[in-house]
Amino acid sequence: MNYYNLPLARLTIGTVSLSQFAWVCKVPSSAITQVIDGERIEIAETVWRGRVCRYLTPEQQCLALAFWDRHNVRHRKPARNNDGQSNPKRPLYQI
Secondary structure, three states, rough: OOOOOHHHHHHOOOOOEHHHHHHOOOOOOOOHHHOOOOEOOOOEEEEEEEEEEEEEOOHHHHHHHHHHHHOOOOOOOOOOOOOOOOOOOOOOOOO
């Protein structure tokens, strides 16, 4: 049994971990959990083996990029997805 993907069992397809999303967008992980003007990015959390695992669903990824644009946070926008097409409504990549 592959225990690595067990926490993802309840999350939607295209969900990525918080650290992977931060790495792809070239921002520190703290930029995702940071509160700016009373707003914060919603994060999907699961508990597995006593640890809290944080993920961003495809919708949350789009909302995070819009949040950073609104608050002038420097980040890199992902240019292409797995299929080679540029589409902001699709997830960055699938695990």
